[in-house]
Amino acid sequence: MTGSTSASHPSARHPSRPGSPRRAHRDLTASIAGGVASGLARHLAVPVLWVRGFFVATAFLGGFGLMLYAGLWMFLPADQHFEVGAPGLESATRTGKRPGRRSRLRDAGPAIALGALFFGVVLGVEGIFGQGVLFWPVVLGIAGIALLWRQADEAQRERWIDSSGRIDPFRAVFGNGGWAAYGRIAAGLGLIVTALLVFAIAAGQATFAVPVLVAGLLGLVGLAIVVGPWAKRLIDDLGAERVERVRTQERADMAAHLHDSVLQTLALIQKNSHDATTVARLARSQERDLRQWLFEAETTDATTLAGALKEMAADVESQHPVVVDVVTVGDCDLDEALRPVVLAAREAVVNVAKHAGTQRADVYAETSPGAVDVFVRDRGAGFDLGAVASDRHGVRSSIVDRMERHGGRADVRSAPGEGTEVRLHMARHAQHQSPTQPQPHAQASDEENR
Amino acid sequence: MTETASAGPVRVVLVDDHAMFRAGVRAELAASGVGVVEVVGEAADADAAVDVVRELQPQVVLLDVHLPGGGGVEVMRRQPSADTLYLALSVSDAAEDVIGTIRGGARGYVTKTITGPELVDAITRVAGGDAVFSPRLAGFVLDAFAGSIDVAAVDEDLDRLTEREREVMRLIARGYAYKEVAKELFISVKTVETHMSSVLRKLQLSSRHELTKWASDRRLL
Secondary structure (H helix, E strand, C coil), X not given: CHHHHHHHCHHHHCCCCCCCCCCCCECHHHCCCCCHHHHHHHHHCCCHHHHHHHHHHHHCCCCHHHHHHHXXXXXXXXXXXXXXXXXXXXXXXXXXXXXXXCCHHHCCHHHHHHHHHHHHHHHHHHHHHCCCCCHHHHHHHHHHHHHHHHHHHHHHHHHHHCCXXXXXXXXXXXXXXXXXXXXXXXXXXXXHHHHHHHHHHHCCXXXXXXXXXXXXXXXXXXXXXXXXXXXXXXXXXXXXXXXXHHHHHHHHHHHHHHHHHHHHHHHHHHHCCCCHHHHHHHHHHHHHHHHHHHHCCCCCCCCEHHHHHHHHHHHHHHHCCCEEEEEEECCCECCHHHHHHHHHHHHHHHHHHHHHCCCEEEEEEEECCCEEEEEEEECCCCCCHHHCCCCCCHHHHHXXXXXXXXXXXXXXXXXXXXXXXXXXXXXXXXXXXXXXXHHHHHHHHHHHHC | CHHHHHCCCEEEEEECCCHHHHHHHHHHHHHHCCCCEEEEEEXXXXXXXXXXXXXXXXXXXXXXCCCCCXXXXXHHHCCCCCXXXXXXXXXXXXXXXXXXXXXXXXXXXXXXCCCXXXXXXXXXXXXXXXXXXXXXXXHHHXXXXXXXXXXXXXXXXXXXXCHHHHHHHHHHHCCCCHHHHHHHHCCCHHXXXXXXXXXXXXXXXXXXXXXXXXXXXXXXX
């Protein structure tokens, strides 16, 4: 599911702005150990199972996979530093008006699975190589280090979620506290100390100087590991903070712009208060503007089908006294083959505005892998399809013929008193066809414009 | 619906953090819902809402999605009254808010631009045990089941919308009224409402006791 949806909607969740390089992140929302695999899977657009399989498989090549994982864990930045939502939603989240994201880590399943896997690897390696002298200390040490990193991760995430914005050194290490955090720190430190002890006991027969030296070195490494993540993150945070400041300014500019537009509209409404139609139209266009800005993360531009339909609806709304409610399920890029659908839908909505005698039109578009279906429905006067004079071309040429010319289909269902529904159906061809044959479509749309 | 109307007006509590909006809804309900709907209480945040609902035990709560103290979901999570039904009334168009509220236990979702008579109709329908879907909500639901909307943790069960339920949802998304859906599919209005309720149930599977029940039904626990 992850693979198919992210492949078909590359821009849906992670809009990549032109000019900014794509960077891999660790995905902390779908993490088992550090979210490295899921982050990589998203970056490379392959199923996460493959990446996890790769790490597990290469782990047997002398631990290469484990090393790689650990390295990536350290150096890949965590995502969601500043998950950019629509301003209205972000503000509501900040003021505690929306439920917080629930942590997936409450689920003990991954931890148990990971533990079992780890234990299995240990037993397997022991079975193959025999119980080496250094093996257990090393395993315990690595487990301790992993736990400490894990805790640092958690603490970092909680610091970002914290809305108060202060960075408290205690919280930076321990997060929100709780037995899990303390336990993890204690277990990590305990494991490292145990590793040193086991090592010292095992090496007891050797000369005195070597264990002391090694123990000292290990101690230093342990200290670096405890402080290291914190220091590194602090540097990362500073950079992120700068980005956030720039973004805040940008947002302030936008808010100012919006306030201006709202105030302008209100002024216009006051001046036109005697003209109900104008007031309604102004209020509606302003509402749409604000609503889109506040609650819709993705901008509705005309490069996708849903965006084009919304733009079409806004356009018709501003020219005719009609409210168009657009509901879309799924989305796809708007290529030349789909443009006739939007144009036909527009014609249908305009017909509602002009002839139906109602002020509401529902537009519903459903995009499936095989086809695009658009329905335009009103509950207006309706008409008798057979009784339409043959010299009237609105429905016939603009909707039915246009759709048929481009390989689609249009049905108009209407009865007097029951409203009208126009159903547009267009099969979606394989994506590679449209770039190779642009000519016929382009010509056809030229003909329409004439 | 008619039986609840004959048993006296539906007792409604209004939860919204904007006093202006509460006053407006109160006025609208008073104008178009005389004898059918009665506003018995108001609350401005989640804590107050829990207290008021616990005290008044209303039939229906009109619940804003964005609410100080954790949002409307928080009120439903604390379950102040066992028999109370919730109708989400929101200005937010964000899919995750709407779907989140429905998954939290709301029986329907309407936008704040709804007219007075439509709101009264929606309240009586919820009070009668039915689910209220606006075209937009139906669209979100279809999207959620198709996987285009990221619902926090996607359940295994989520893609199991029967063909019939899908069809009903599609018609609702196309702007059909319940009785028009019934006519189009040659089924009774009651059947349409049953389909809607089962869609709602499938969406709400994530709430804890539902999930437990679902699991124990299948002998997984």
